[in-house]
Each structure stands twice: as structure tokens, then as C-alpha cells.
Amino acid sequence: MARRSADAALLNGKVHLNGKSTPGVRRSDRFLTSLAKAKQVTFISHVHPDPDSLGSMLGLAHLVERKLQLPTRITRDGIVSRAENKAMVELLNLELLPVEKIHWKAGDAVVMVDSQPNTGRHSIGKDAPLKAVIDHHETGGDLKGIPFHDIRPHIGATCTLVTKYLLEQEIDVPDRVATALLYGIETEVCGFPREATPCDDGALQFLYPLAEKNLLAQIRNARLPHSHFECLLQALQSSFIYDRLIISWVNDLPQPEQAAEVVDFMVRFEKVDWAVCGGVWENKLILSVRTSLHGAQAGEMLQRVVGRMGKAGGHDRRAGGCIRLRNDSENALDEVQARLRKRFLKELDIDEQRGQRLVPLRAMLENLQA
CATH class of the missing domain: 3.10.310.40 (Diaminopimelate Epimerase; Chain A, domain 1)
Known part of the structure; x- marks a missing residue:
């Protein structure tokens, strides 16, 4: 019953495609459609990526690889320095490509995650072939001309939106991906003050049985530098x-x-x-x-x-x-x-x-x- 209610909380909503609201159309389908012509998909986020952005990029990369069979890259804009975040990257073996080392090629598609364009929170150039934006922040960015965007500031974590996409597409979630998504949601909604919705709670209930508990414990209790x-x-x-x-x-x-x-x-x-x-x-x-x-x-x-x-x-x-x-x-x-x-x-x-x-x-x- 808890799983059923968790899924129901995650599977409600509407999508924005080319700036228009379309009730009843699955966001994950529209997201995948926006990338259908790509040869490679690169995920970027805000400067100094946090667990929510890291988990979201990993989850979306898994979705794209499974449904579109496309190669993906997840990136970092600046350093990852907080002890828990560094532990997350190391323990989950996240291969993060520095954004300054990327040179765009024909067929590249970029997805901005947990951030929005022109907010001053990232350092990619205007030449990045941005095809989609998925975020939960209230700080609005410039979304003009972007084929797909899913912005839901009433949701506590971007990882919650990504979990919803995976559920909609009925894709198995490996323990590594589940661990990253779960920790990303935890850091956004389970501290103080708590900012969570039934949708976030549903995602946590769905992911917890799938996550690697020992790795979670090590990440949560990462050793601190002097x-x-x-x-x-x-x-x-x-x-x-x-x-x-x-x-x-x-x-x-x-x-x-x-x-x-x-x-x-x-x-x-x-x-x-x-x-x-x-x-x-x-x-x-x-x-x-x-x-x-x-x-x-x-x-x-x-x-x-x-x-x-x-x-x-x-x-x-x-x-x-x-x-x-x-x-x-x-x-x-x-x-x-x-x-x-x-x-x-x-x-x-x-x-x-x-x-x-x-x-x-x-x-x-x-x-x-x-």
C-alpha cells in the first residue's frame, strides 16, 4: 500500500514543452523526445554540484542510456568540496567531466539539471546546445528557445522529478542510482528546516528498499578535514x-x-x-x-x-x-x-x-x- 501511494504521488502532474502546458502528457516521454535526434547527451548542473544535482544527473543518464541507447556524460562545474559530497562521488564511482574541458560537436545535446540558464550559477558558454532543463528552484532562468523544460519549485528535490521519470518509463533502478537519488532527496528535504511534499516522501519510500544502506551510512557520516x-x-x-x-x-x-x-x-x-x-x-x-x-x-x-x-x-x-x-x-x-x-x-x-x-x-x- 505504501509503495502504491508513493507511486501515485509521483505520477501526477503536467508537462511544459516549448513553453506550453500540456495536461495528461507524460513529462518523461516529452523529455526523451527532445533528445531523440542527439548522438550524445551531456548533463550539466550548477557550480559546485551538490547531492541533488549529482543524483539527478546520474538518474537521467541511466534513463537516456536505457531508453535511447545513447552515450552520456555527467559533469562538474567547479570543485566538489563538502566532505559528504566528496564521499558520494568517490563511493558511487561518479565519473565527473570538468565542464571547462568540453568541446561541443555536431549531434551533442545538453541537459541542465537542478539549475536554469542565465542565473549566474554556472559557467558554460552560450554555445552549449541546450535541449532540456529540469529543476525545482524558484530562481527563474532564461528558458526561451529551449525545446523542453520541467520546472517545479513546489517539489523539494530535483531527484524526486528524476525518480518520477524512471517510474513512468518502468525502468529498473540499480542500487547505485537509487542510492544517489535517495541521498540527493535526503539532503534537500530531510534536514532542518524541512521542505518536502507528498511527492518527495513517495520518492523516498520507493527508493529506500533499493538503495545500498552501507554506502549511505558512509556518505552521511563522511570524515571531516581539519x-x-x-x-x-x-x-x-x-x-x-x-x-x-x-x-x-x-x-x-x-x-x-x-x-x-x-x-x-x-x-x-x-x-x-x-x-x-x-x-x-x-x-x-x-x-x-x-x-x-x-x-x-x-x-x-x-x-x-x-x-x-x-x-x-x-x-x-x-x-x-x-x-x-x-x-x-x-x-x-x-x-x-x-x-x-x-x-x-x-x-x-x-x-x-x-x-x-x-x-x-x-x-x-x-x-x-x-
């Missing part, structure tokens, strides 16, 4: 509380994904509703936001805060962004941080105020002397 703790310490020492908002600054971010790790931790603080982390990586200020409030539209909020300074987007209670720094001087960074702090306070309707340190300066000094 830089993880250095970054967390710096974030704790630099965190300031403004009413129900906590802002953490990391001036030397070891890896871009660690800004998200900081806010995943900080949003659990019982005295705040919002957590923001800004960290410098290379010549960019990486921003990550979490909120415990339902209906907060964090992605839209961060877009307004960042404005023309950079790029941002996300979900109801999770968001991320990036601002390119003009120079790496301390004064320039202080100015950007001060500007962002004021914008966050204004956007969240918090009176301008002096922040209170999460860890008092006296305690820091005492720890140093101990």
Missing part, C-alpha cells in the same frame, strides 16, 4: 546576533560549500530565526542563508539583499548567493560586509543596532590564555 573545524571556529568567533538574526563572517573560507555548513549549524540556535554566513573564497564572497520560518521565501529575500552586487536565489527557507569582490583589501571587504548587514536588517525589519557577539570577546581571550 579545515572544517577551523572554519567553524572562525564562524563562531565572528558571529553577531541582531534580534532574531545571526550573521557569521569567515574571511578565509577553505571551500565554498562550507558557508552552507556554517548556516546549517547556526540556524539550530534557539534564539534566532535566521542564519547568514558570508565567506571569502578566491575573489568572491560566498553567501548562504537558512531560516526556520515557514513561508519566508529566503531565496527571494536574498535576491533583494544582494541586488546588483551579485547573484542569489534559492528556496523558501534556504538560499545562496555570490558577490565578486573588486579587490581583496580588508577595507573593501569591511565595506561590503557592512552594506550587506544593513540590507539584511532592513529586509527583515530589524532596527539598526549594534550586534551582540555569540561568543563574548572576554571568553575568547580567556581561551587563548588557557
